[in-house]
Amino acid sequence: MAMLPRAARPAVNAAVRPAIGNTIVAARAFSSTPSQGATLRELETRLKSVRNIEKITKSMKMIASTKLNKAQRAMASARAYGKANQEVFENSEAKSAEGGKALFVVISSDKGLCGGIHSSVVKRAKKELQAIGSAAGSADSTEGPAIFALGEKPKAQLSRTLPKNIAVSFNQIGKDIPTFADASAIADKIVSSGINFDKVNIIYNSYVSAMSFESAIMEVLSEQSLRDAPGFSTYEQEEDTTKDLAEFALANAIYATLVEGHAAEINARRNAMDNASSNAGDMITNLNIQYNRSRQQVITTQLIDIVTGAAALD
Known part of the structure; x- marks a missing residue:
């Protein structure tokens, strides 16, 4: 290979160095394109996932809205059972013995995706047991009253x-609107325990409105409390049916609270799915903005690569 004359070398170097520099810049810009492309693919995947989630939450909201009407009608009918119980205890002036032993029935369900339905009754149960422990002079509530948990979530x-x-x-x-047979089975289990x-x-959970619920307590007295009630003897009975009445009152109360808790849960699930759908829509909007910006950046980078490569070849 012939050597260039010493006098011609500076001119050749001045012409070649800019071309090499432009080529290196173009190579660096081109090397950044795959990572940007990967970002676009990640954004596309996230958008697809969030859109699928939005479809699911909207479907669950529609299902809950359909079930809510049926649950509300059942709740209106079941509340009569609870009111009848209260009237029996109020008219007979029945009261539990001071310092008497309480048994707690915590009602919820096995299903999730319904907001704070389960934690609401659990917090109320802990608060009541703590109050009983404090009244008894013991800070430890683990030795307090027995609990019957209805549902895997509260358990x-x-x-x-x-x-x-x-x-x-x-x-x-x-799973569906509770029936009196369900309540009777639970009451029988409590009595035979x-x-x-x-x-x-x-x-x-007491149904307050279409937007809210709150934990509540319904008190049901025992057979002995009914016998000791001053006004209970005014009811004429051919046979001693106090035991049957106490069990029936317990089943009535459980049925009323089961149905009302079910309506509150369906309503909470509908609201939770509505909020989830709104959040998914906001996330889709933000991801679309990020995707468009990243896509514009990739296109701009590719145009710069083309222009730089063309300038390097001239």
């Missing part, structure tokens, strides 16, 4: 802090 939450208090748990509750109690405190 799981109560098992973390009050595992010794859970006596019996039920599942498969709340062998646990002594002076009253049953049923903790459930």
Whole structure:
């Protein structure tokens, strides 16, 4: 290979160096394109996932809205059972013995995606047991009243802090609108459990409005409390049906609270899915903006590569 004359070398170097520099810049710009392309693919995947989630939440909202009307009608009918119980206890002037033993029934369900439905009754149960422990002069509520948990969700939450208090748990509750047969089976299990109690405190979610619910307690007195009531003797009875009346009152109360809790859960699920759909829509809008910006950046980078490569060849 012939060597260039010493005098011609500066001119050749001045012509070649800019071309090499432009080529290196173009190569660096081109090397950044795959990462930008990968970002676009990630954004496309996220957009697809969020759109699928939005479809699911909208479908679940529609299903919950359809079920809510039926649940509200059932709740209006079931509330009559609870009111009838209260009238019996009020007219007979029945009261639980001071310092009597309480049994707690925490009502919820097995399903999730319904906001704070489960934590609402669990917090109320913990608060009531803590109050009983404080009144008894003991800060430890783990040795307090027995708990009957209706639903896997409240059972799981109560098992973390009050595992010794859970006596019996039920599942498969709340799949559909509860029936009186379900309530009767639960009441029979409570009566036949062998646990002594002076009253049953049923903790459930009370339906307040289309936008809210709150935990509430319905108190059901025991057979002995009815016998000791001053006004109960005014009811003429050919046979002693106090035991049957106490069991029937317990089943009535459980039925009323089950149905109302079910309506509150369906309403909470509808609101939760509505909020989830709105959040998914906002996320889709933000991801679309990011995707368009990234796509414009990729296009601009590619144009710069083309222009730079063409200038390097001239």
